Each structure stands twice: as C-alpha cells, then as structure tokens.
Amino acid sequence: MAVPILKQHDYLIATVQSTLTDSDMMQLQNDLAERVGRFRSKGVIIDVTVLDVMDSFACRMIRTIAQVIRLRGAETVLVGIQPDVAFAMVQLGLSLDNVPTALDLEDGLALLEQRIRGRHNHER
Amino acid sequence: MAVPILKQHDYLIATVQSTLTDSDMMQLQNDLAERVGRFRSKGVIIDVTVLDVMDSFACRMIRTIAQVIRLRGAETVLVGIQPDVAFAMVQLGLSLDNVPTALDLEDGLALLEQRIRGRHNHER
Amino acid sequence: MNDESIVIVAIRSDADIIAARQQGRQIAASLGFTSTEQALIATAISEVARNIVEYAQKGEITIQAFSERGKHGILVQARDQGPGIADLDLAMQDGYSTSNSLGLGLPGTKRLMDEFDITSEIGKGTTVTMKKWRY
Amino acid sequence: MNDESIVIVAIRSDADIIAARQQGRQIAASLGFTSTEQALIATAISEVARNIVEYAQKGEITIQAFSERGKHGILVQARDQGPGIADLDLAMQDGYSTSNSLGLGLPGTKRLMDEFDITSEIGKGTTVTMKKWRY
Ligand SMILES: Nc1ncnc2c1ncn2[C@@H]1O[C@H](COP(=O)(O)OP(=O)(O)O)[C@@H](O)[C@H]1O
Ligand SMILES: Nc1ncnc2c1ncn2[C@@H]1O[C@H](COP(=O)(O)OP(=O)(O)O)[C@@H](O)[C@H]1O
Helix, strand or coil: CCCCEEEECCEEEEECCCCCCHHHHHHHHHHHHHHHHHCCCCEEEEECCCCCCCCHHHHHHHHHHHHHHHHCCCEEEEECCCHHHHHHHHHHCCCCCCCCEECCHHHHHHHHHHHHHHHHHCCC | CCCCEEEECCEEEEECCCCCCHHHHHHHHHHHHHHHHHCCCCEEEEECCCCCCCCHHHHHHHHHHHHHHHHCCCEEEEECCCHHHHHHHHHHCCCCCCCCEECCHHHHHHHHHHHHHHHHHCCC | CCCCCEEEEEECCHHHHHHHHHHHHHHHHHCCCCHHHHHHHHHHHHHHHHHHHHHHCCEEEEEEEEEECCEEEEEEEEEECCCCCCCHHHHCCCCCCCCCCCCCHHHHHHHHCCEEEEEEECCCEEEEEEEEEEC | CCCCCEEEEEECCHHHHHHHHHHHHHHHHHCCCCHHHHHHHHHHHHHHHHHHHHHHCCEEEEEEEEEECCEEEEEEEEEECCCCCCCHHHHCCCCCCCCCCCCCHHHHHHHHCCEEEEEEECCCEEEEEEEEEEC
8 A cells, every 4th residue: 555645844754554565665656756856855754653554674774765865855753652662672672773753743843844944054 | 650741832841750751751752742732732851850860762762752752743851961971971971962961941942942043044 | 271272373474473473472472471471472473483484485384382390381493494594603693694684683682581492404394392380 | 687697588579679688788787888888789789689570580688798818897798599591601600591580689789789690490499698897
C-alpha cells in the first residue's frame, strides 16, 4: 500500500498507514525525494504511529530515506514510535543514526521548524 | 518497589527510592515511555541519589531506558551518582554511553533545559 | 490456542513476512504475553522471516505454544532449504552481513528472545528455533 | 563478626542479589573497610550473584572475614551447580557475553577485588572466589 504524502507549507508529511512492504518503502523514498524538489520542501515528517513493528529492514530504510532527503537539501524527522516498538528496537540493537525523533506530528512540526530556523541562523 | 514519577512542567522526574529489581526496572521503563507520550514531556530525569550500587545490569537498564526515551522524542539525564558508586562503576569498566549525567536534581534540570533548547537550535 | 495447535506460515514474499509477524503477535497475545513482549516476538519473527526471503527465497515459519518443566511460552521456528550459512559464529556477530544490510538480524533476534538456536548446512538450508517464556 | 562466622545467602531471584550485596556491605563495614571499599565489594557481589540468577538459576554466596599471614580481609565465594563455562579465558574478556548483556561482569569484578579466582566445569557448575584485603 502506497504511503500518502501531504504537503503542508514548507513541509511534506508521510503518514505510514500500515505495515510497509519493501517495495512500498522504495516507493516512499522515491516519492519523497522527487517531491522535495518539486515543492521545494524544507522538511519531511515520517509518521509511524500505526507501525507495530520496526525491524532492522524498516530501520535501514528510514535511515536511507533521511540521508537521501538530506542530500536533497531538506531535513527529516521521524515521529510516532510507540513505547513497545521503541523497546523492541533498542533490544534488537537498532539505532536511527542521526535521524531526529519526536513524539508525534505536532512535536515533529515544531522540531522541524526550529531545526530549519536554527540551520539558517547558525554556522554548521 | 515501584519508582514514583513526578511530573514537573515539561519534565518527568523518576526518583529511585531503593535498590531496584529487574522487574522494577522494566516497569520504570514502561511507565516513562508511556508518560512521555501522555504528558508530552520533553525531558526525563532519573535520580539515583539513594542507590548504593550501580552494577552492569543497572547500567545497561539505564542506557536502554535513555534510548527508548530518545525514540519517544525526549531527552534523559541521570543525576545523583554518589562518589563511591561512581568509583565502583569506573573500576568495573562501565560506561553510560551517551546518557548525560549531572550532579543533582537542580543541575540535571538546568542541563535538560540547555539540551532541549540546544536540540532545537542546532544541528545535532 | 491450545498446546497442540501449530500455525505454519509459508514465506515467499515480504507480504508473508507481515502475515507471519501478525500471526505471531496474535498467538502471543492469546497466550497471555504482555504487549511489550508481543512486540519483541513480532519483531523477532520479522527478522528471521526477512532472512528467509532475502537469502533462501522461500521457507516457512511455525508458531506454537509450548510447556516444558512447568514453564510455558511460545516456540517459533524458521526453516528454509536455502544456501545455508558457512560460518555461524560470524553470522551471529553484530554488524556482520553478506548483503547490504545492518547485520543485526540474527544477534539482535537472539537478544529479543529467551532461547535462540540456529543450525545450518551448506546447500541444505537453515533452521532457527527460538522460545520466549511467559513469566 | 569474628573470624569464625560465615554468612551464606541463597541466590534464586533478583531480590536475593540485593540481599547478598547488602550483607556484603554490612560485613565489610564491620571489618573496618572504608565506604568506598564497601561499594566495590557490594558491586562485586552484585555481579557474581546476578550471573548465578542469569546462568545457573540458583546457587549461593558465602561471605566471611579472614586472616592470612598477618593480612585481614573479606572473602566472598559464589557457587552454583549450573551449566558451567566452556571457555574461561573468553568469559574473562571485556565485552564477551553469551546473553544480552555488557559482558563486563567477570573481568570487571576482578578489577574490583584484590584476588579473584574462577573455576568451572561443564555440567557441574561454577565457583568464583574473591578476596579484598584491608590495608
Ligand atoms: N536463512 C538464511 N539463509 C542463508 N544465509 C543466511 C540466512 N540468515 C542469515 N544468513 C546469513 O547471515 C548473515 C547475517 O544475518 P543477519 O544477522 O540477519 O544480518 P543481515 O540479514 O542484516 O545481513 C547474512 O548476511 C547472511 O549471509
Ligand atoms: N555462573 C555462571 N554459570 C555459567 N556461565 C556463566 C556464569 N557466569 C558467567 N558465565 C558466562 O560467562 C560470560 C561472561 O560473563 P560476564 O563477564 O559476567 O558477562 P555477562 O554476564 O554480562 O554476559 C557470560 O555471558 C556467561 O556465558
């Protein structure tokens, strides 16, 4: 099932609706990379609230997507990791590397806003 | 014995009252992960002032809790490690990895404040 | 689910991986595992099922309740007739991967479960057997 | 506590781990160890007691004062009839763990104490004997 991507001002919001297959993930990555260019988006939120498992494959895909988006000049924030999912990820030994996380969509938007402002106001 | 968790503005403060069993630790982790969501907390302080031993198990649990809390979009600071406990940890070879520490609750709150502000203004 | 029933999920595609872990979660729930434990079990199933698709193309996952010396729990087995693993010690190391992957699947899955056993024979296939006790 | 008395703590659960290390601290205090040394001893006891619960399910810890050629100190022994350790050299390496753990327990405990000795036989069990001198 394809992931719907919502454009909201400078941001893109991808809400994962159900467990993704590998090809859904690839599709999501391509869609986001393309739309960041088309809409000149500054940030991307990936919302995984409904995901009940984040395995090493999903984790790697998210890291890859964030890296691709970064190379396209935008920031990615992952939101909505549920407590049980977070614990399983940690036990498995997974890390999201440098992908910032926030509690939910609202916090994720605030974080993006601040990061993007910060990014423009400070030397990197 | 369950660990009481106090909500104070944007933060949660878990004050470890006595030596924890494995299941107390799991409980603490679940409680914190859940409440970070419920109260939209931005930071968590774990106060271990009364702990007289921090063994490799406790250390691993604290690291895990901090990673889970991070995936839920909040920061964790550990406060109150006593001098003797700190010395034993170092001798044992334990590291808290990336879990920041502060002297006591007051310093911990100040550190959280800084880190959370920093997180929003700078690239990590 | 009673102690006699066994659920077998054929694994051929990534849709089957999802089916297997959903089955695992349901059975774990019916056996009284906490939601946290269900998530650990579902994640473990996802990892071994993905390895089947990735390295052996097809295989199966069996999931069943079990009791042993007064302990109860869930038993998951992943079986394939794929290429097998040449060096099991190496495969069980964090970060070791022959594909463009994180290499956390096998060692991580071991961390998720209470018991973990893997046997493999080159050209014959691989079997992962794992258990989680219900406390 | 005098040189003849021995405290034996049965280890079966993590509550027993806590009891053992509290006993160790008290005895160390009564023998005149500084509070820093008490913390080292209590931590060492915690580590070996946890290994009993984790790997052997049950066992016991004995704690006693001792004197030897004019030296005084505390002697702690952890004994179990568990599975034993196949490769002691490996088990004594920092970071080596067969469980989902840090693998610092044994090598770290050796660093906490003045003398440390471990013997183990597959299928028979494991005994850790350790001493700390009072200066
Ligand atoms: N079912 C299997 N059949 C053949 N080889 C396998 C199988 N499962 C795992 N392997 C091998 O073991 C290695 C480690 O597996 P794993 O820890 O799951 O990491 P990853 O799948 O990320 O590479 C794989 O790279 C692969 O070479
Ligand atoms: N009492 C014991 N009985 C059997 N095996 C043990 C025992 N204590 C330690 N071991 C083995 O030695 C390894 C290293 O122990 P340790 O250094 O304490 O690290 P950890 O317990 O963190 O794995 C363990 O992973 C386990 O395989």
